[in-house]
Amino acid sequence: MSESLTTVDGRPLKAALASAERSKRIRAVLLVLPLFLFIFFSFLYPIALMLYRSVENPLIAQHMPNTLAVLEQWNGEEVPGEEAFAALAKDLVTARESREIGKVATRLNFETPGLRSVITGSARSAGRWEPPYKEKFLDRRKEWGELETWVTIKRLGPTITAVNYLAAVDRQYDVNGDIVQVGEDYRIYVDLFMRTMWMSIMVTVACLILGFPISYLLASLPLRHSNLLMILVLLPFWTSLLVRTTSWIVLLQTQGVLNDIMVWSGLIDNAQRIQLIFNAQGTVIAMTQILLPFMVLPLYSVMKTISPSYLRAAESLGAHRFLAFWRIYVPNTLPGIGAGCLLVFILAIGYYITPALVGGQDGQMISNMIAFHMQKSLNWGLAAALGGILLAGVIVLYWLYNKLVGIDRLQMG
Amino acid sequence: MSQVSLPQHAGAIETIWHYLFIFICAVVFLFLIAPILVIIPLSFNSEPYFTFTSDMLALKPSAFSMRWYEDFMAKEIWQRSIGNSFFIATFATLLATTLGTIAALGLSRSEMPYKGIVMGLLISPMIVPLVITAAGIFFFYAVMNEYIPLTGTYLGIILAHAVLGTPFVVITVTATLSGFDHSLTRAGAMLGANPTTVFFKIIMPLILPGVISGALFAFVTSFDEVVVVLFVASVEQQTIPRQMWAGIRESISPTILAVATILICISIMLLATVEILRRRSEKLRGMSPG
16 A cells, blocks of 8 residues: 555655655755854864874974984883984984974973973083083083983973973873873873862852842842843843953952941951952852853743742641742742753863962963963973863763753843 | 742741841852952042052042043053954954854754764863963964964954853854754745745844844953963963063053953843843743743
């Protein structure tokens, strides 16, 4: 029987339907394609490029090939022999002639601080030297007699390396190639990641505590009034981030409005004005205000759907008003709480501008360190590795958000 | 009856709690809005201070002046920054809105394969930390400069800002399309309109509020963006946020407060536009009583 179902022109209905579906699907894909290609080339590919930066390491392999070839056989237990020093002299002289020695020295210096001058200084002298080289190198700089120098060179030999990621979690290879913690004075990144997490959690919790009551108020008021109050939530949302950060500086600095009010009202003495900004606390305050709308909007839209009759039902069944609120209303708002907290946390963890402007010493976050390595120290590999770790965290949270809330329910006012 | 009004039979604790709740809400709203509003009077300060002088509190006319606005008007760098900001934001918005709207039309069709993943990727510029995006774009432009100069050019900034703006357009337009009755396009086609006519005569008028809201979001995103500008722009592409950033970091002058006040006025206008559009759209689609 099913064979006989055909279209007017005699094609089987199933095939006709399939081809119609296919052309519809192609049309949908074609509509999305331009944006997809645009995002792919100017966003996804650049990020992939950055991730590649975090593992690529061509410099040493390119400019110290002879030294690396000799070190291949080296056991790593004592300072290598004359052969290695001869290769080193050759590499340094070539690198100096091609004017790349500075880059090589900088790269080695990122790994073992102090090596920059060792490399550039020796390279300058090596051109005048005759073999044997070993004593001359050792005379020039005592670092050549240290295992660590040679280990550093050998470690940076491979063109694909994990050293940036190790550095980003305060680890490095030791002389034997085992992974160990870096010296106590250099351990900063794990602490920084922890601080970033901790500050983001503080901001998220503060947003929830402040956002819950006003969302409740907005959801319970008649639409006419809540729309007016909603403007108070949306206006900060539309105001420039830099404007809001500037306002917090104006409000919180020691000669600022808040301190003035406290002195004027006699709460504190003029001499003991409180340092409220340019520290972690100021950053958390400013970020809470900046991110609060992202908590209020999802909470409000969930609360709006909770029927007030649930509460009335609970009360008529004998529950106290507060108990009914806690046992009936709050559990119903959980989807909104989840959505708001995840969104605020995701946005907070990558924050850069506010901590940079009001963070002072102890309010800096991981993004600030990435920017520092991108722009000041020019250690792009490490910046990329720190970025890679941050990105991995954000992707996990984003995936979770998509699973729990759905990305299409993301809303902005 | 609203839930927050106090019932007649409320006891003492509930009454106290009710007023406490109102008080807490008032404090939170103050926390949200005060930082923005406090800047406006301070920008008229005649002294170079960032706090209210006693003369200002006494409302003496001599304590107020337009000098920081005059300073803003007189300084060539601010004028250039504002021109650059508008130029970059306008073209970034055009690009983002065009690509985003077309993509949203495809994404809202039920036939679209892998919708979840594609949507997730297209929205991701909004979620990925700006520093990471900026670093990636920095490396990418360094590679591309050989073929087409992007670092330190207007084109480079416009492309990067368009990327950051597209998620907003995609979200607002797909939201508008969620209540869209697809039989309308079929009806149009059946009555002899070609797809272009259907788009401009039927789809566009219905989704226009969403498109404009998305465009305004994209505009604000570009207008307020500073991290990408810091990473890949040259001095020539100085924008308002970049200039404010420099001002806050180096020598904070009250001129920044005047600029901030102007930006707040722009935000208020944009917010009003978006709110009007949203209500119009909800009314059009019958989602809201008023």
